[in-house]
């Protein structure tokens with residue numbers, strides 16, 4: 001009898017405060033597991049992405065360096081822009097300290113040509129004499145930003161777009177001292 005009465009009483013007496021106490025740890029535990037899930041999602045989600053971004057920017061700067069090197073090769077080794085656009089030093093060679101900074105032309109045509117330019121302007125280091133697009137247009141079509149052709153002896157280049165973009169990248173890559 002006593003045990004029967006005290007049993008339910010004891011249980012019901014303990015249940016109410018017990019239930020309140022038991023709710024808290026459960027609530028905390030579920031918060032904790034949500035936090036763990038969220039943080040593991042963040043860890044898995046952001047780390048590979050950050051890694052991939054790093055990889056991409058490395059690849060970008062590598063390919064950018066490759067493009068500039070290609071432009072340098074075209075300017076110095078193929079199109080010879082420096083022959084006209086760089087002043088001469090006392091030995092008659094290109095003055096590398098004023099590389100592509102503009103120069104009077106060291107020669108003129110045998111037969112006087114009224115259209116002949118006597119000066120090759122500065123084309124190297126920023127700001128370039130025209131926007132990137134206008135520079136590319138000149139080198140791919142021969143048409144300058146004013147809509148007409150430049151005077152001789154500026155060659156009428158017909159470069160591929162890739163080559164022209166590489167030349168422009170190179171021209172922008174140095175500050176008067178290549």
Ligand code: HEC
Nearest residue numbers: 079080081084117119120121123129150151152153154155
């Ligand atoms: C044989 C000489 C010669 C070579 C080589 C040469 N240029 Fe020129 N360039 C000139 C002359 C001369 C002018 C001026 C034309 C004019 O005034 O109409 C000129 C003008 C320019 C202009 C216009 C600049 C401005 O502010 O008006 C650009 C840009 C240019 N050249 C880029 C180049 C590039 C890039 C190369 C090499 C890929 C190159 N040139 C090779 C002679 C040359």
